Amino acid sequence: GHRTTSPETGRRRTGRRWIDLSVTGGTGVYTYTWSNGAISEDLTDLSAGIYSVDVVDENGCSVSIEVEITEPEELEMSLLNFTNVSCFNGSDGSIDIDISGGSGGYTYEWSTGQTSQDVSGLSIGTYYVQVYDSNGCIDNFYYELTQPAPLEVNYNFNDSECGLDNGNINVTFIGGVPPYSYFWSNGETIESINLLAPGSYSLIVTDANGCDLY
Numbered sequence: 001g002h003r004t005t006s007p008e009t010g011r012r013r014t015g016r017r018w019i020d021l022s023v024t025g026g027t028g029v030y031t032y033t034w035s036n037g038a039i040s041e042d043l044t045d046l047s048a049g050i051y052s053v054d055v056v057d058e059n060g061c062s063v064s065i066e067v068e069i070t071e072p073e074e075l076e077m078s079l080l081n082f083t084n085v086s087c088f089n090g091s092d093g094s095i096d097i098d099i100s101g102g103s104g105g106y107t108y109e110w111s112t113g114q115t116s117q118d119v120s121g122l123s124i125g126t127y128y129v130q131v132y133d134s135n136g137c138i139d140n141f142y143y144e145l146t147q148p149a150p151l152e153v154n155y156n157f158n159d160s161e162c163g164l165d166n167g168n169i170n171v172t173f174i175g176g177v178p179p180y181s182y183f184w185s186n187g188e189t190i191e192s193i194n195l196l197a198p199g200s201y202s203l204i205v206t207d208a209n210g211c212d213l214y
Contacts (some may be wrong), residue, residue, distance in 0.1 A: 003204075005027060014206065017045075017046040017047070018042065018043060018044045018045070018046060019042060019051060019069070020042050021041050021042055021043075021053065021055075023041070023055050023063075026061055026063075027059045027060070027061070027076035027111075028057055028150065029057075029058060030057055031056050031095060031177055032055055033053065033054045034051060034052070034053045035052040035053070036051060038108050040043070045070055047069070047071075048069050049068075049069045050067070051067050051068075052066040052087050053067075054063060056124045066113055071153055072102055072103045072133075072135070073100070073101035073102070074101045074102070075100075075101045075131065075133050075137045075139045076099070076101050076102075076139060077097055077098070077099055077140070077141045078097065078098050078141075079096075079097060079098075079141070080096040080098040080141060081095075081096040082094065082096065082145065084145050084146045084147065085122070085123060085145055085146065085147035086147075086148075086177075086209040086211065087126050087147070087148065087176075087209060087210075087211035088148055088150040088175070088176075089123075090147060090152075090211075091121055091123040092121065092122075093120070093121075093122035093123065093124070093147075094118065094120035094121075094143075095118065095119050095120075095122065095129075095143055096117075096118040096127065097117060097118065097129065097131075097141060099117070099131055102133030102135070102137050102139075103133045104133060104134055105134030106131055106132065107131070107132045108130070108131055109129065109130045109131075109132075110128070110129045110166065110199070111127055111128040111129070122149075123145075124145055124147040125145060126142060126144045126145075127142070127143055127144075127145065128142050129141050131156055148175060148176050148177050148207070148211070149174070150175045150176075151173060151174075151175045151211060151212075151213040152173065152175050152213075153171055153172070153173050153205065153213060154173075155170060155172070156170050157169040157171060158168075158197060160197060160198045160212070165192075165194055165195050165196060165197045166195060166196075167195075167196035167197070167198065168193065168194040168196060169192060169193050169196065170192040170193075171191055171203065173205055176208075176209065176213075177207045177209045178208060179206075180205050180207055180208075181205070181206045181207055182203060182204075183203065183205075184203050185201050185203070186201060202214070
């Protein structure tokens with residue numbers, strides 16, 4: 001009798017491939033002889049390559065078919081760019097990743113719950129992403145974002161004496177990201193100020209990332 005074979009190929013989320021064979025016509029029970037030695041109707045857990053099968057019915061009538069299983073380039077993820085948190089306790093960090101290979105149709109699962117390729121609005125911490133292609137192949141990536149130490153000030157001062165403009169305020173800063181910019185309430189833009197008249201003085205310090213301490 002006449003037989004037809006119709007193979008369907010695919011790839012499971014594990015990355016292993018399969019062939020699902022459908023045979024019609026002929027007489028009785030079919031036997032299968034695959035080029036890899038298998039005798040089942042369908043094949044699973046396959047690597048890339050060419051597979052052929054001979055199908056024989058009870059009358060000895062046979063049909064053969066050849067199927068090629070292809071291998072896309074390996075799915076790979078790399079860091080394209082990142083931005084650490086600019087200020088202590090801030091949340092302006094970002095991670096940009098680049099994806100190549102695989103079968104396209106990428107989807108993303110970040111530890112933050114975001115599903116975009118790139119993420120932003122991040123605080124200090126370690127972030128994890130899994131990327132899937134349309135065949136279910138998986139790659140993953142970890143990256144840690146840091147933040148500067150908090151801006152802190154140490155200061156001492158000497159009062160004006162004898163009604164003269166001879167007071168001074170000496171300040172030193174640690175943390176943040178040097179260099180620092182200084183904005184005193186009397187218009188000075190240096191770290192420590194001298195020859196001061198009696199009164200109150202305030203200071204705003206800004207580091208290289210634009211973080212302020214009042």
